[in-house]
Structures are given as C-alpha cells and as structure tokens.
Amino acid sequence: MLQIHNLHVNVAGNDILNGIDLNVRPGEVHAIMGPNGSGKSTLAQVLAGRDGYEITAGSVHYLDQDLLPLTPEERARAGIFLAFQYPLEIPGVANVQLLRTALNSLRRARGEAEMDAIDFLEFVKDKLMLLGMDDSFLFRSVNEGFSGGEKKRNEILQMAVLEPQLAILDETDSGLDIDALHVVAQGVNSLRNAAHAIILVTHYQRLLNYIVPDQVHVLAGGRIVRSGGRELALELEQKGYAWLEDKASQADNAADLMEARL
Amino acid sequence: MITPTAYRDALSQIDAPNSFAAARQAALNAFLKTGLPESRQEDWRYISLDHLERMPLHAPEDGLGILPALEDYPGALLAYLDDRLVWQDTSLPPRVLDTLENAIGDGIPAWAAESFGSLAGTASLTQLNAALWREGACLRVPAGERLRQPVFLRFAAAEADVMLYPRVFVHMAVGADAILVEHFLGDPSIEYWQNPVAEIVLEAGARLTHLRIIEDSNLATHTGLSAVHLARDSSYRALNLTLSGQVARHELNLALAEAGAEARLDGVFIAAGRSRTEQHLRIAHQAPHGKSRTHYCGLADGRGRGVFDARVEVQAHADGNDAQQTSRNLLLSPHAEIDAKPQLEIYADDVKCSHSATVGSLDENALFYLRSRGIDGEHARHLLMQAFIDEALGLLDDTGLRDWLMPRLLAGMPRVQSLEP
Numbered sequence: 001m002l003q004i005h006n007l008h009v010n011v012a013g014n015d016i017l018n019g020i021d022l023n024v025r026p027g028e029v030h031a032i033m034g035p036n037g038s039g040k041s042t043l044a045q046v047l048a049g050r051d052g053y054e055i056t057a058g059s060v061h062y063l064d065q066d067l068l069p070l071t072p073e074e075r076a077r078a079g080i081f082l083a084f085q086y087p088l089e090i091p092g093v094a095n096v097q098l099l100r101t102a103l104n105s106l107r108r109a110r111g112e113a114e115m116d117a118i119d120f121l122e123f124v125k126d127k128l129m130l131l132g133m134d135d136s137f138l139f140r141s142v143n144e145g146f147s148g149g150e151k152k153r154n155e156i157l158q159m160a161v162l163e164p165q166l167a168i169l170d171e172t173d174s175g176l177d178i179d180a181l182h183v184v185a186q187g188v189n190s191l192r193n194a195a196h197a198i199i200l201v202t203h204y205q206r207l208l209n210y211i212v213p214d215q216v217h218v219l220a221g222g223r224i225v226r227s228g229g230r231e232l233a234l235e236l237e238q239k240g241y242a243w244l245e246d247k248a249s250q251a252d253n254a255a256d257l258m259e260a261r262l
Numbered sequence: 263m264i265t266p267t268a269y270r271d272a273l274s275q276i277d278a279p280n281s282f283a284a285a286r287q288a289a290l291n292a293f294l295k296t297g298l299p300e301s302r303q304e305d306w307r308y309i310s311l312d313h314l315e316r317m318p319l320h321a322p323e324d325g326l327g328i329l330p331a332l333e334d335y336p337g338a339l340l341a342y343l344d345d346r347l348v349w350q351d352t353s354l355p356p357r358v359l360d361t362l363e364n365a366i367g368d369g370i371p372a373w374a375a376e377s378f379g380s381l382a383g384t385a386s387l388t389q390l391n392a393a394l395w396r397e398g399a400c401l402r403v404p405a406g407e408r409l410r411q412p413v414f415l416r417f418a419a420a421e422a423d424v425m426l427y428p429r430v431f432v433h434m435a436v437g438a439d440a441i442l443v444e445h446f447l448g449d450p451s452i453e454y455w456q457n458p459v460a461e462i463v464l465e466a467g468a469r470l471t472h473l474r475i476i477e478d479s480n481l482a483t484h485t486g487l488s489a490v491h492l493a494r495d496s497s498y499r500a501l502n503l504t505l506s507g508q509v510a511r512h513e514l515n516l517a518l519a520e521a522g523a524e525a526r527l528d529g530v531f532i533a534a535g536r537s538r539t540e541q542h543l544r545i546a547h548q549a550p551h552g553k554s555r556t557h558y559c560g561l562a563d564g565r566g567r568g569v570f571d572a573r574v575e576v577q578a579h580a581d582g583n584d585a586q587q588t589s590r591n592l593l594l595s596p597h598a599e600i601d602a603k604p605q606l607e608i609y610a611d612d613v614k615c616s617h618s619a620t621v622g623s624l625d626e627n628a629l630f631y632l633r634s635r636g637i638d639g640e641h642a643r644h645l646l647m648q649a650f651i652d653e654a655l656g657l658l659d660d661t662g663l664r665d666w667l668m669p670r671l672l673a674g675m676p677r678v679q680s681l682e683p
C-alpha cells in the first residue's frame with residue numbers, strides 16, 4: 001500500500017530525514033517511535049503533502065502511484081489521513097462545517113452523491129457516540145478553546161468520518177489521560193480491517209497496549225535504526241532512547257566514512 | 263477640473279420650490295468655491311477623485327435607464343433608478359415612509375427642522391448633495407412604534423456617466439424601533455458616481471439597526487456619508503459593507519450627544535483588483551455613560567487598497583464612557599495593502615477605551631489543515647475568509663437578514679486562484 005524508499009528530506013537547509021525505507025501493506029499497523037526531534041512529524045507531514053519540505057532523494061508510492069506530486073487534497077481524496085500532533089484552531093469555522101465539507105469533497109472525488117445536512121448529522125452522531133463526544137462539539141469552532149485531549153479526540157472524530165485507507169496518527173496519544181486513550185484506541189481499532197493500514201507515531205509504548213502493532217520502527221537522526229515486533233516497544237520503554245543516539249551517530253560516522261572514501 | 267457647467271446644468275434640471283431653490287443654489291456655490299476634495303486634505307490622503315474631473319459627468323436624463331430585475335427584498339421597499347423612484351412595495355403609510363421630496367416639499371416640518379441639512383455638515387461633497395439631490399427618501403417612525411419589517415432603500419445606477427445624489431432622512435421618535443437597509447448598486451458595465459448622504463436622528467430611547475451595502479459597479483465611484491445623532495439612551499447598530507466599486511468611500515459621523523447612548527458599528531470591506539476603499543469613522547462621545555463598539559474586517563486582494571480610519575473622541579466631562587475599536591485585516595496578495603488607523607482622543611477622566619488593529623495574511627497552517635482533509639485550496643481559502651469576516655456579521659442574525667445577504671457577500675469575496683500552487 002505504501003512504499004517509502006530511501007527518502008531524504010531537507011527543511012530550511014537542514015537534512016532532517018536521511019534515507020527512510022518503509023513498507024506498509026493493507027491491514028497492517030506500524031508503530032514509529034523515537035526521541036524528540038528525530039523526524040517523526042516531518043515524515044508524517046511529508047506524507048500528507050505539506051509545503052516547505054524539500055525531497056532531496058528517494059521515492060514514495062501509495063497504491064502503486066507516485067505520491068509526491070499530489071496536492072494535500074488529492075492525497076486526502078486518495079484515502080490518506082493525518083491526525084496532527086498539534087491540531088489547528090480555526091475560529092469561525094464550525095466543526096460540523098469542516099467535517100461535512102471534507103466528507104463531501106471525498107465523496108465527490110469518488111463519484112458518490114454528496115450528503116445533505118440532515119443525513120450528515122445522522123451519520124456523524126453515530127461517530128460521536130463511538131468516541132464518547134457530545135453533540136455540542138459539532139457546533140463549536142474547529143478546536144477553538146478545546147483542551148488538549150478534546151483536540152486529539154476531534155482528530156479521531158475526523159478520521160472516523162472520513163474513513164481513510166491509510167491513517168497516520170502523529171502522537172495522538174500524547175497528553176491523554178487513560179480514558180481518552182481508550183477512546184482513541186477504540187476509534188483506531190474500529191477502523192482496523194484487512195483493507196486499511198495505520199501508522200502510529202508515538203513516543204510511548206502505552207498506546208500499543210491497546211492498539212497492537214504488526215511492526216515497530218525506531219527513528220533516530222532521520223533514519224530507521226531498528227525495526228522489530230511488538231517486543232521492541234517494550235524494550236525501548238525499559239532502556240529509554242539514549243542508547244539510540246549512539247546508534248544514530250554511528251550511522252552518521254559510517255555515512256561520513258563512505259563519503260570520504262568516494 | 264470639471265467645468266462648473268455640469269453641476270449648474272444639473273441644478274437647472276431640478277424643479278424645486280423657490281424656498282429650496284435658494285438653499286440649493288447656496289449649497290452649489292459653496293461647493294464650487296472649494297471644488298472636489300484634494301489629496302492635500304488629511305481625510306483624502308489615500309484616495310483621489312481626479313478621475314471624476316475627466317469623466318463626462320452629467321445629471322441623469324429622465325427615462326433612459328432600464329429597470330433591472332429586482333431582487334427579493336424581504337420588507338418594505340423603495341427602489342430608485344438614477345435618482346428617480348421607480349418602484350415601491352410597502353404597506354407603510356406615507357407619513358412613515360415616503361420620498362424626501364414629498365415629506366419636506368412644502369417646507370421643512372418642525373420635527374426635521376433642527377437636523378435636516380445641518381446634521382450632515384458642510385464638507386464640499388455634502389454641499390453638492392444638498393444642491394443636487396432629487397427625490398430621496400424619508401423614514402419617520404412615530405414614538406413607541408416598532409416597524410415589524412425592515413425598510414429597504416435601493417439606489418441603482420443605469421445610465422453611463424451619471425452623477426447621483428441619493429439623500430435619506432431618518433427620524434426615530436422617542437422609543438421607536440426599526441431596521442433600515444440602504445443598498446447601492448449599478449450596471450456593472452458602466453462608470454458613474456454615487457454621492458449619497460443620510461441624516462439619522464434618534465430621539466430618547468429609540469433604536470435603529472442600519473445595514474448599508476455598497477455593491478456598485480467595479481467601474482463606479484461611491485462617496486457616501488452617514489451622519490447620526492443619538493439622544494439619551496438611544497441605540498444605533500450598523501453594519502457597513504463595501505463589496506465593490508472602483509473607488510468606494512464611506513464616512514460615518516456619529517454623535518453620542520446625550521447620556522446613555524450606545525452604538526455598535528460593524529463593517530466588512532473588500533478591495534480587489536485595483537479598487538480603493540476607505541472607511542472613515544468619527545465617533546464623538548459628548549455625554550456621560552455612552553458606549554461604542556466598533557468591529558471592522560478588511561480584505562484586500564490583487565492590487566486592492568483599503569483604509570480604515572477611525573477616530574473616537576471622548577469630550578471633557580463625558581465621564582463613564584466606554585469605547586472599543588477593533589480593526590482586523592487580511593491581505594490575500596503580496597500587492598494588496600490596508601492601512602488601519604484607529605485613534606483615541608480622550609479629554610475626560612473616567613473612561614474605558616481601547617483599540618486594536620491587525621493586518622495579516624491567511625494562516626498557511628490552517629489552510630494545510632483543511633486541505634489535508636480533502637478540501638481543495640480555493641474552497642479552503644473561502645472558508646477561512648468567511649470565518650474571518652463572520653465576527654463582524656452578528657447583526658445579520660439579529661435582523662434575520664443572513665439568508666438574504668450572504669449570497670451577495672460571498673459573490674463579492676475575492677477569488678484567489680492566483681495563489682493556487
């Protein structure tokens with residue numbers, strides 16, 4: 001479903017991603033872990049199509065097409081969804097307006113009929129219930145004055161409405177209390193099936209107790225320095241990230257050495 | 263300089279009773295003495311009327327204009343075309359709503375004597391309107407009465423190169439309550455000049471909600487004045503919308519003349535293409551315990567240029583006043599420009615005043631957020647622009663006119679495809 005090959009990304013003159021390889025098949029859940037500043041959000045934003053990131057090498061294919069030339073809205077219509085680490089506040093745009101406009105954009109792109117306001121309300125109320133959110137959320141401005149946990153829930157609500165094929169969750173679990181974590185996990189698990197794939201960017205292994213990943217990758221210094229199963233997350237929790245820094249700098253040295261030889 | 267002949271000809275075509283003829287002649291002479299405002303004058307620094315000098319401006323020739331299809335107006339309506347009343351749809355008696363000519367034609371009645379002609383002041387363009395207005399409109403709401411429906415005044419231009427002088431007089435007697443909508447528009451393919459004046463008097467405890475919409479041709483010039491006088495405990499709420507026009511200027515002079523008067527002034531102005539728009543507000547707190555709230559939103563696109571110039575003056579001994587001004591502006595293109603100049607002049611001690619002005623551009627992060635949900639860039643920008651101006655549109659809900667107005671407002675919003683990557 002998603003093939004990332006040797007991806008190098010430069011932001012404002014700094015190399016942030018230094019050769020990412022990642023292969024995600026339908027139905028899989030991949031966890032990406034790593035210390036702050038290792039490039040997790042950069043990877044997530046690049047996949048969603050944000051401006052200002054220069055792809056200096058490598059490729060990304062999604063459903064067998066080249067993802068990189070697509071605009072953010074084209075990616076969304078192709079089934080990619082990013083739950084932001086820091087969801088934006090948009091005063092004056094009601095949550096329900098964003099949700100319905102977005103869903104209808106996707107439906108139009110798929111050649112389906114748009115949903116009118118009444119049918120949509122019906123549809124979205126089921127989703128709200130699933131996430132334990134009350135109706136008043138719909139009529140508030142997008143994320144304005146929401147608590148940290150409410151913002152994260154709202155991201156999951158958007159995901160539940162848009163039903164993406166590939167969902168990327170950027171630290172959706174950070175700052176959540178245990179109840180909210182349950183809700184988020186429930187939202188994600190409800191999306192989980194043989195056709196959908198999920199990339200969970202997370203700092204802690206806690207979320208992985210509820211959403212069990214097929215693979216865990218550790219990102220450090222812009223590279224995936226280790227991949228493994230579920231147990232890798234537990235190991236990380238015990239050892240912390242410090243030992244990775246050495247690994248990352250070893251990798252750097254190796255790369256420098258290579259360059260020096262050439 | 264336009265030859266004075268054009269103005270003199272225009273005056274000669276008006277058959278006013280003699281008592282008015284002298285006043286009109288005097289006003290014209292006063293105008294001719296000073297001429298059009300020039301950029302040397304502080305309030306005219308950014309906008310030039312030089313192009314008017316080069317146009318073959320003339321008074322409308324009767325019967326040339328073709329009445330364009332009338333939109334739905336949800337209320338009482340007087341529709342003017344080239345300064346002639348061409349249509350009315352109202353069940354209000356003439357003593358409440360009539361042409362100004364009918365209302366004061368036989369001499370200025372006592373209830374208008376104090377304000378008619380004096381409230382608007384003596385600036386040169388105002389003098390010109392006093393000399394050359396034709397039928398005009400008069401709204402007079404009796405004491406304690408509340409009009410159930412809004413009153414719409416539609417001032418349209420249909421003949422090329424006409425100069426139009428709509429004049430409105432509003433008298434809200436003690437405790438009266440009404441909604442007034444002034445709508446200015448014209449054939450989008452022609453040049454013309456509208457120079458309207460509205461004088462509005464609110465007696466004690468009266469309430470007026472006033473929507474004023476400039477939707478003139480993008481080749482047109484609009485220079486309008488609203489002058490408002492508020493007596494004790496009266497309330498004036500206004501929404502001033504400037505959606506189009508090559509040059510569009512609105513001046514609002516408001517006097518909170520007696521204790522406890524309140525004003526809420528909202529506005530949205532849009533300058534796209536190469537258009538110029540200016541909003542000049544003069545708010546005088548002259549008595550104790552007055553309150554004014556100003557909230558204007560400006561949008562500029564292309565090479566458009568906007569000016570928001572608001573001055574609040576709290577006069578000596580006008581204690582317990584509360585004045586707040588907010589000017590929020592959005593630039594949609596690198597060549598667009600908005601100058602925001604909120605000013606406070608305070609001569610009293612016990613006052614609460616504040617002002618704030620911001621000029622920014624659309625939030626790229628918010629745009630990306632919306633686009634990442636599948637909403638295309640153009641649509642996402644529109645959502646953000648709509649959200650931005652919405653803060654100034656509260657009166658649409660209070661008056662029930664949101665559904666009527668939003669389509670015009672959305673049509674007037676800039677399309678910003680130029681920014682599409």
Ligand SMILES: Nc1ncnc2c1ncn2[C@@H]1O[C@H](COP(=O)(O)OP(=O)(O)O)[C@@H](O)[C@H]1O
Nearest residue numbers: 011012014016035036037038039040041042043
């Ligand atoms: N817009 C930007 N401009 C400059 N540097 C950036 C920008 N975005 C991210 N970075 C840098 O890239 C690195 C990786 O950041 P990020 O992807 O947010 O890491 P993570 O999500 O793993 O904490 C950090 O060193 C950060 O400072």
Ligand SMILES: [Mg+2]
Nearest residue numbers: 040041085171
């Ligand atoms: Mg991050």
